[in-house]
Amino acid sequence: MARKPGSRSDITGPRLREAALRLFARQGYAAVSMRQIAAEIGVQAGALYLYTADKQSLLCDLMTDHLEALLMAWEAEALAGDAPSRLEQFARFHMRFHAERADEIFIAYNELRNLTPENFARVEALRKRYETALETILREGREAGALQLEDPKLAAMAIIAMLTGVNTWFREGGRLSRERVEDLYAGMVLRTAGARE
Template sequence: MARTAGSHSADTAPRIRAAAQRLFAQHGYAAVSMRQIAAEVGVQVGALYNYTSDKQSLLFDLMVVHLEDLLDALPEPDTAAGPMQALDEFVRFHIRFHAARPEEVFIAYMELRNLSPENFAAVESLRRLYEDRLTAILDAGQARGVFRVADTRVATMAIIAMLTGVNTWFRETGRLSLSEVEAIYGDMTRRLVAG
């Protein structure tokens, strides 16, 4: 019936996000209850509502923060270096960024159905911005005669699907290092688009 000793909102808010992320990634949004998230944080369920308006907002915020981080972190391509270099950079960035955030990536791809329609639209538009960056690289490469793809948009979707697929199997403790994986996927992607 009282405040928990030692509690600070500056601590609690990130711990709620971290707990929600871990449980949503592991079990799925609909399968996880607010009570489970609260238990993971070490508070009662009512306390969560000081930090999120509702469960849907908790999911939406996790997805938006991840996608905004992704877009912010994606470097502007070095136009002087050429399209093949830009593509290589994109592949390395994608694999490395995603491998470092398996939970966020998983939620961002798997929980789209659990978003309300307006939240879904907002998230879809962020995802589209990221896809457009690769499309721009492919367009530039074709304009320079360095790349040859039958359909730029389809190639974009194919490459992103292939790269994102790394997260379904890659483990730090696995047979291949992240650098090796980046090199293999870099090579495959180059071949896929070569002129």
């Protein structure tokens, strides 16, 4: 199908992704049709297939783009110090990175069930890389005696869940500032991992 007169691929493609992200986060992947996404950006439904193979591919691409950006940003962090210091850096990084990405987080954690097995494997591999980065900090801290925890893998999952949960309730202008929440959560993460005071 021909592009709408005046449309541009460098504009329509990103608008498609933004609209899909917003609609999937608000209504859920299963409830959103390609026609709804097309209507949201003002193109014919058939035009969407110039930018994505199908709705499943779109969902997977949104998830993988988010996780690849997360990994790239994390790998750019200049970690320094002992395991407790690196653990605190991880906690603060995770909260800062996700602070403005509520829709991405919602989709990344709540729409996994809607991925095909192949796409799930692709997304899961990226998630595991990030989880392993935290698990490595925890394991090294335990081995050095700086962190007191029984199971670094379980602790990593619990910490990520705790940090990711901030986005479900935090609102600017509330009782606590973002900076104060970050300080409090960083302290809770260290205590969860048994960091010695």
